[in-house]
Structures are given as structure tokens and as C-alpha cells.
Amino acid sequence: MEKTEKHGNVLDIVYIGVFAALIAVCAWISIPTTIPFTLQTLGIFTAIGVLGGKRGTVSILVYIILGMIGLPVFAGFNGGIGVLFNATGGYIIGFLASGLLMWGIEAAFGRSRIILILSMIAGLILCYAFGTAWFMLVYSTSAGAIGLGYVLGNCVIPFIIPDLIKICVAVFLTSRIKKEASL
Numbered sequence: 001m002e003k004t005e006k007h008g009n010v011l012d013i014v015y016i017g018v019f020a021a022l023i024a025v026c027a028w029i030s031i032p033t034t035i036p037f038t039l040q041t042l043g044i045f046t047a048i049g050v051l052g053g054k055r056g057t058v059s060i061l062v063y064i065i066l067g068m069i070g071l072p073v074f075a076g077f078n079g080g081i082g083v084l085f086n087a088t089g090g091y092i093i094g095f096l097a098s099g100l101l102m103w104g105i106e107a108a109f110g111r112s113r114i115i116l117i118l119s120m121i122a123g124l125i126l127c128y129a130f131g132t133a134w135f136m137l138v139y140s141t142s143a144g145a146i147g148l149g150y151v152l153g154n155c156v157i158p159f160i161i162p163d164l165i166k167i168c169v170a171v172f173l174t175s176r177i178k179k180e181a182s183l
Helices: 002-028 040-068 081-085 089-109 113-143 148-155 157-180
Strands: none
Touching: 002 040, 040 081, 040 089, 040 113, 040 157, 081 089, 089 113, 113 148, 113 157, 148 157
16 A cells, blocks of 8 residues: 555656646747747646646646746746746746636536636636736836736737637647546
């Protein structure tokens, strides 16, 4: 029994590490803009979908910690704690908030496909909220007041359709991966 439990713990660590790496690779696939277009949310949603709320959220946390200690895992091959304090850092923290929310929704309502999709949408909205609030705070501190409409127009609205497509892809990948592997 103890050997099986240790084997399960080792597999959990491996899965968490693999998905933290996947999120990093998704961050590197980037189109630079005010807020870079990346595939990070695809990695976040797929991690939660495949690993579940707990392990998926831990993989997001590992990804953020790797970036904070200086590994170039964030968009544009950036790393370091300073990235979290720039205008886009709130979106990175929003990834963790999204994972926690999705984990909570999973705990309350289960892991059906519709619940997964709804939790991904709720997680995306929470990430937008964190990121937008942080962007406004950092920008207004360094450059002066900025309007919510301007921030939404540059940091949220252009991302809605691509992020909804990423949710669809994550749901598809989740079902395929779970079908092929015993996670």
C-alpha cells in the first residue's frame, strides 16, 4: 500500500512538472502587443482540465514560482519577480486565481464537461479582472490616470475570441488526453 501511495505521489509531481513546462512553452508562443497574445491560457485550462483542480492549480503555482526565481518562463522569454510588478503581472497572478476558482467549482459541482467549460469561462473572467485592475494600478502609478474603457479595449476585448477558442481547444485536448492516459 505504501509503495503504491509513493508511486502516486511521484506521478503527481511528474504531471505537475510537465504541465508547468507546458504553460511555459505556451507563454513563449507569443505575439507582442500591449498585452502579448500567448497560449498561456490554453496551458492553464488544459492543466486544470487534465489534472483536475488541485494538481492543475499546483502546476500553475510551480510555473509562477519558476518565473519569479528568474527562469525565463513568462511571455517573451522573461523571468524574475519584476515581471509580476509590471503592467501585465496581474494577468499572471490571475492565472493562479483562475486555477483556484476552477478548483473550487470542481469541488462544488464535479468534473462534468459542462462544469469544466463553465469553470474555464469563470476563470477567464477572473483572470481578466485581476489583470485589468493590476494594469490600471501600475499604469496610473507610472504614467498617470487611465480609463477603464481604454484598458478593456487594449487588454481584454481583443483577447475574448482567441481565449474562447483556447477554451474549446483545451476541452478537446482534455477529453483526448484523458481518454488516452490514466490521469
